[in-house]
Amino acid sequence: MSKAVIVGILIILVITISLAIYSSNPKEIRVRVTTTTSLYATGLLEYLADEFRKEHSNTFFDFIPVGSGEALRRAENGDACMVFVHAPSLEKWYIEKGVINSRKIFAYNYFIIVGPIEDPADIRDSKSVINAFKKIYEAGEEGKAKFVSRGDYSGTHIKELSVWSQADLDPHGRPWYLETGSGMANTLLVANEEKAYALSDVGTYLKLKKEGKLSDLEILYSNDTELINIYSVYIVSLCTGAEKQAAQEFAEFVINGGQELIANYGTEEYGQRLFNPARDNIDWLEEVWEKLSKT
Amino acid sequence: MFNDILDITLRSLWISGSATIISSLWSILLAYKLSRSSGASRYVIPLFEALIGIPTVLIGLLLYMILSSRGPLGVFRLLYTPYAIILGQAILVTPLITSLCYRVFSNSWNTFGELAYTLGASEKQVMTIVLRESIPGVIAASVMGFSRAIGELGIALMVGGNIRGFTRVLTTAIALEVSKGEFETAVVLGVVLIVLVVAVSFSLRILKRMYRT
Numbered sequence: 001m002s003k004a005v006i007v008g009i010l011i012i013l014v015i016t017i018s019l020a021i022y023s024s025n026p027k028e029i030r031v032r033v034t035t036t037t038s039l040y041a042t043g044l045l046e047y048l049a050d051e052f053r054k055e056h057s058n059t060f061f062d063f064i065p066v067g068s069g070e071a072l073r074r075a076e077n078g079d080a081c082m083v084f085v086h087a088p089s090l091e092k093w094y095i096e097k098g099v100i101n102s103r104k105i106f107a108y109n110y111f112i113i114v115g116p117i118e119d120p121a122d123i124r125d126s127k128s129v130i131n132a133f134k135k136i137y138e139a140g141e142e143g144k145a146k147f148v149s150r151g152d153y154s155g156t157h158i159k160e161l162s163v164w165s166q167a168d169l170d171p172h173g174r175p176w177y178l179e180t181g182s183g184m185a186n187t188l189l190v191a192n193e194e195k196a197y198a199l200s201d202v203g204t205y206l207k208l209k210k211e212g213k214l215s216d217l218e219i220l221y222s223n224d225t226e227l228i229n230i231y232s233v234y235i236v237s238l239c240t241g242a243e244k245q246a247a248q249e250f251a252e253f254v255i256n257g258g259q260e261l262i263a264n265y266g267t268e269e270y271g272q273r274l275f276n277p278a279r280d281n282i283d284w285l286e287e288v289w290e291k292l293s294k295t
Numbered sequence: 296m297f298n299d300i301l302d303i304t305l306r307s308l309w310i311s312g313s314a315t316i317i318s319s320l321w322s323i324l325l326a327y328k329l330s331r332s333s334g335a336s337r338y339v340i341p342l343f344e345a346l347i348g349i350p351t352v353l354i355g356l357l358l359y360m361i362l363s364s365r366g367p368l369g370v371f372r373l374l375y376t377p378y379a380i381i382l383g384q385a386i387l388v389t390p391l392i393t394s395l396c397y398r399v400f401s402n403s404w405n406t407f408g409e410l411a412y413t414l415g416a417s418e419k420q421v422m423t424i425v426l427r428e429s430i431p432g433v434i435a436a437s438v439m440g441f442s443r444a445i446g447e448l449g450i451a452l453m454v455g456g457n458i459r460g461f462t463r464v465l466t467t468a469i470a471l472e473v474s475k476g477e478f479e480t481a482v483v484l485g486v487v488l489i490v491l492v493v494a495v496s497f498s499l500r501i502l503k504r505m506y507r508t
Contacts, residue, residue: 032375032456041475046459062375064456065471078364079374185476208476238364 029059029246034072034080036087036155038184039231040065042203042274044107044265045084051261052253059246068155075099081239082247086231087155092293100234105285106254107231107262107275111159113221114188114205114214115197120144123197129226130167136197137169140176146196147171150187151179155229160199162295163226192217201229206270230289231275255279304487307464310377311445314384315392318444319437322389326396327426330404340397343390351387352449358383359453375456380464383450388440395439399432400425431503438499442492465491 035045040063049061064071064080068087074080076099083100085091094100113123113132121139126132139145149171150157164171171177178194180187184204191198192214202222208214233251235244254262259277266274278285329336360366362374373379403425411421448466455462457471465488472481 037471037474041471062456062458062461064375064458077366078369183474183476185474188476204476211476213476 027058029242030062031059031082031243031246031250032062032064032080033082033084033247034064034066034070034074035084036068036071037065038155038201038204039084039086042266044262044275047265048254048258048261049250051258052250056246056249059250061250069153072099075234075236075238078236078238081236081243082251083234083236084231085234086229087158088230088232088289088292089158089295091232091234095234098237100236102235102248102251103232104234104251104255105230105232105278105282105289106258107278108281108285109202109229109273109275110222110224111156111199111227111229112202112205112219113197113227114191114200114217115145115220116195116216117218118195119220121197124220126221129163129221129224132221133163133167133169137167137171140171140174143176146176146178146194148187148191148194148196148198149177149179150184151181152183154184156184156199156201159227159229163199166226188214188217202272203266203274206266206272206274210270225288228288228292230285230292231278232289300484300487302460303463303465303468303484304491306377306462307445307466307488308491310380310451310464311384311441314381314444315388315437315441317381318385318388318440319392319433322392322436322440323396323433326393327400329393329397330400336397340394343394343397346390347394349387349390350449351447352453354383354387355450355453358386358450362454374454375458375462377455377462379454380451380462383454384444384447387447387450388444391443392436392440395436396429396433399429399436402432403429430506434499434503438496441495445488445492 033045039045045061045063049063053059053061064074066074068085068090071080071083071085072090072094075083076094076097091100091103095103113129115121115123115136121132121135121144123132123135126135136145136147140147149160178190178196180190184200185208187198188200188205188208190196195216197220198217205214205217205219209217233254235247235251239247255278259279262275263273263277266272329339358379359374361368362371362379363369364372364374373382407428408421408425411424416424445464446466448470451457451462451464451467452470455464455467457463457467463471465484469481469484469488472478472484
């Protein structure tokens with residue numbers, strides 16, 4: 001019996017592999033790009049890739065949307081040539097290991113605190129984000145407010161945790177602190193239902209708001225340097241050959257010709273920028289990135 | 296939008312269809328051999344029955360580590376291709392199809408095989424009868440395998456990478472739409488998936504009836 005089974009498996013393996021080789025056209029260059037789901041979901045990367053491909057029609061980009069940690073881990077295994085991420089401290093760790101190099105900051109935006117229109121914790125005029133979080137904590141303890149957290153160790157969640165620790169507060173286990181353990185969209189919908197506060201990225205919030213799904217939520221606090229969200233692109237050290245060259249060209253495009261496209265991306269749809277181009281503020285951003293990477 | 300959904304649906308269909316057919320080839324063979332040897336089946340079948348519910352993300356992770364550029368089969372560059380998903384899903388449904396087919400063959404032997412022997416049929420005639428009587432059950436097992444394959448998420452996400460126009464299938468598209476907050480699109484894709492599985496099941500049932508008459 002075992003002979004027949006082994007022969008069968010071998011035949012199938014040979015067929016699969018030959019099909020794979022046959023289907024890969026040698027003239028086209030495929031660049032494997034890992035990225036975080038939240039960035040991919042805005043559609044910016046595919047938009048930039050489409051614009052880039054107008055001049056480089058034989059280059060194809062395979063975007064693989066996963067979590068920040070997974071994106072970098074796959075790069076370490078040599079299963080990506082390019083990485084688009086926004087988690088400075090994690091990036092630093094992989095730069096030091098030699099996994100990724102040639103960092104280029106290409107965009108930034110701000111995390112926002114959203115909450116019920118009535119603003120029971122009165123954070124609208126807070127002096128700083130830490131001050132706002134303190135007010136939410138107090139209102140929570142008094143039973144006047146709730147806070148919804150991602151609870152999934154995503155970039156946004158890590159940001160939220162660092163603000164709590166800077167404020168010297170630990171909301172875990174408090175009855176008003178809800179952890180959804182799911183994505184940003186789902187977390188915002190929960191916040192809307194519960195009339196609760198939440199930390200969010202701009203893109204996801206504006207998108208859902210425009211679709212009318214967040215009728216009870218508003219942006220209550222934003223534009224604090226503490227809440228900055230910096231997006232960088234890297235080349236993976238293990239990547240070689242034509243794929244690497246194409247990746248480098250695309251990275252150059254993103255920080256040069258692509259900057260204008262980034263600035264205008266989504267403005268027509270949402271009446272507000274989703275991303276700010278990095279070029280004009282690059283020195284300041286480098287400085288902030290260094291600071292963030294140490295936390 | 297419509298074109299995207301059609302594209303994703305067709306891809307799901309051929310990937311999971313191929314996986315089911317490939318897996319059926321070895322599973323049916325294995326199940327038949329096991330049904331003739333009471334020794335090995337005593338251990339293999341309970342093991343396979345236990346493995347039916349194995350988490351797909353675990354198979355996906357193990358297969359990723361094997362197919363990764365640093366893995367033992369990295370040279371074949373199968374990672375992030377539809378073939379990697381086919382391979383993973385074929386492995387995934389093997390315990391299910393094998394244990395279901397084993398039951399079918401065992402029943403056929405008990406009901407028809409022994410009767411045929413006592414009536415003086417030759418070895419070859421007995422085998423033909425048993426196999427013929429087993430066909431409806433084997434088809435049913437394959438349909439269940441297909442349903443499990445097309446409905447799984449972990450393998451397609453880990454080794455396929457959810458690349459648009461290349462390895463994006465129904466389940467990975469649903470997961471992506473949910474994370475985008477596009478719950479409506481996700482539900483539409485989910486309905487497509489269910490309709491597809493039900494349609495395949497019913498059309499094979501009709502074929503089975505035609506075969507019977």
